[in-house]
Amino acid sequence: MRNLTKVLLTALLAVGVLALQGCQDQKTEAMVQQVIAIEKADQCHLCGMTISKYPGPKGQLYSRGISGNMKFCSTRDMFAFILDPENQHNIQQAFVHDMAVTPWGHPEEDTYTDAKLAFYVVGHGKKGAMGPTLASFSKRQDASDFAASEGGKVLTFEQVDLQVMAAMTKMKM
Ligand code: CU1
Ligand code: ZN
Numbered sequence: 001m002r003n004l005t006k007v008l009l010t011a012l013l014a015v016g017v018l019a020l021q022g023c024q025d026q027k028t029e030a031m032v033q034q035v036i037a038i039e040k041a042d043q044c045h046l047c048g049m050t051i052s053k054y055p056g057p058k059g060q061l062y063s064r065g066i067s068g069n070m071k072f073c074s075t076r077d078m079f080a081f082i083l084d085p086e087n088q089h090n091i092q093q094a095f096v097h098d099m100a101v102t103p104w105g106h107p108e109e110d111t112y113t114d115a116k117l118a119f120y121v122v123g124h125g126k127k128g129a130m131g132p133t134l135a136s137f138s139k140r141q142d143a144s145d146f147a148a149s150e151g152g153k154v155l156t157f158e159q160v161d162l163q164v165m166a167a168m169t170k171m172k173m
Pocket of ligand 1: 044047048049073129130
């Protein structure tokens, strides 16, 4: 009986230590998952194009099980990655340029915003690295203003799905 108590206690302690470790891991993960400026030679994780050569909003994200961030030539390629069923449930932090505060032709690297809280205009006439793309904004009002002048409709992160992507990529370039 005494031995059993000892075993149980040890087991409980072990669980406690594991839980504590898990907590600390999460903390460090959250701390390192920050925006990293895209460098001149950086290539798109999805298509391999040199990201900085092209206009339009870019994206970057962290995925469970992959260390470091992945960078994308366009919000379009980033969503293609996010919406892949293999990746969808592993996406952690994601960032996109806020196009309200930076020029379309060459977005500045200090103008990223949280991709999951951002608003996206699809169906407008501006081109990104891969042609038609999602114009990203941190504020809904900025997205509405953009849609009013450039066309298209405003969507939240959750509203961007494979159907939206398919319709967008069929647009004439
Ligand atoms: Cu590309
Ligand atoms: Zn790409």
